[in-house]
Amino acid sequence: MSFVEVRNVSHSFGSENVLNQIQLSVEKGKIFGLLGPSGAGKTTLVNMMIGILTPNRGEIYIDSKKVPSFDVIDMTGYMAQSDALYQELTARENLEFIGSIYGLKSSDLKKRINAVMETVNLIDHLDKPVEKYSGGMKRRLSLATALLHEPKLLILDEPTVGIDPVLRKEIWDEFRNLQRNGITIIVTTHVMDEAEKCDELGLLRDGVLMAQGSPSELKEEYQSDSIEDVFLSVGGVK
Amino acid sequence: MRVFAIVKRIARQMKRDRRSLALMMIAPLFVLTLIWLVVDGDDYEPKIVYDNLPDPIVESLEEHTGELTTGSEEEAVQLMQDGEYDAYLSIDDQAPHILLEGSEPSINSAVMRAVQDSLKSFDSSSQLNEHVVEYLYGSAELNLFDRIGPVLIGFFVFFFVFILGGISFLRERTHGTLEKLLSTPIRRWELVSGYVLGFGFFTIIQSLFIVTFAIYVLDMYMVGLFWELLLVTILLAMTALSLATLLSTFAKNEFQIMQFIPIVIIPQVFFAGLFNLETLDQWIQVISKFMPLTYGAEALQQMMIRGAHIQDVWFEILVLLCFAFVFFVLNIRVLRGHRTL
């Protein structure tokens, strides 16, 4: 059994069919990219993985445990598409809050806060209220809250939106770092050059998983030079 | 421990949001003072024009009126039209005749009281002694402000906690932090408890402010025990808070929280003891039985005016506890919509 297994998941909001019979699996220690245009159902799918949305049909297993499960939640770090931060509080206070929810001891917590803020390059802004942060800074702080409790699985919904190329590269280097420590990462994106950096890709369109495989496999299969072309051809545009 | 993390966070947020804190602490005192100024005035002394009255009555009238003058009926009518006098009194055919200006009910009754008192002292044919009035509860000084005071205290506690708690929980939902929280190992009951305790801390301070101010500054009538009163207001605040977080589920934004005020809050003030309901239709009395404020206000009134203790109002306290408990459980249930675990 793979680390993450999505089995036959379908979901609809009212009469709108948002996900259709999704089957996918992610191996431990891989960076898995969920690629798809706006409205494809990426957020819906990752919310199901973390357990804050229950699919109408099908089930999801993570580390052999059926979602939702507190065991899974304990080992997962989640970064939502919108920055879920307390605006009045400083970055440190936001992190202290999330850290104590995960039950980190205060001495550990201090070290972890410094470490994750170092990672996202915000260590100089630790005591600034979040409402004074720029959009990209908030994005990075959200990422920091997901990394705080050293999760084994990271689920990141468009983590690099609004972040400049230099910092984006640094963040991807950090993902590689985490991966070397055996951490599995699931990211959603609609940026093609980011897709190329993933170990595995799932192409999602209108709630249907069109293809799954490594970037090179996909390019070979569809005889294209870039993921962008793969995407266009599976979409039937070519 | 996670409950405590939420409590701490709410405290920090409140500390930053000085305006909301002021709204919660100062605004009730301000409004209470306004009501006190309006309601707690001295009794109105009517201004009366008289004609053709025996001297003893005039003497007695002088004691009971603000202004007293003699004049003909025509002159009196003119004075009343100009708004300077309130009534005209004369005796025609052995019967007192009163012409009232009539546009203000409270002045009408003030005139009638003054006239009756004067005529009574004149009619000394009955040689009974001055009657003795004693009060089982309250005193002769008990006025409207003292009577509605307990209801007002209950109302302010309820109102401001409802608004702040409702909006705060709504923000948690609309800003995505609720989802973030539910992606962490926090249990649903811990989240709700954290909210109740976090705001509970501030409602204790708020209750302390309001009760202290009402009793020691505005001199509201109070024969009960201070701490027992505080216990009831805090319980009422908890009920308001858990109702607010529950109803915030059905609101999409702050404005929709405000829409609950005329539906949920205002009827409670009207039906929970501000007016005497005993003369009203049965169905209104039945409705009032479903409102938390009814029980809170009743308990407060019993304590402040009749000196009741906790054990005397155990029923009201029990009902409030039930309300709070039911709302609390419903809150936890509603969160299942976000995470079934």
Ligand SMILES: Nc1ncnc2c1ncn2[C@@H]1O[C@H](COP(=O)(O)OP(=O)(O)OP(=O)(O)O)[C@@H](O)[C@H]1O
């Ligand atoms: N709570 C909801 N109620 C109703 N419809 C919803 C809800 N959430 C999402 N949808 C619908 O489901 C579809 C998929 O939405 P989703 O947010 O998963 O897309 P996405 O792939 O994450 O898009 P984006 O890249 O823009 O974030 C959309 O058509 C959206 O309108």
Ligand SMILES: [Mg+2]
């Ligand atoms: Mg999305």
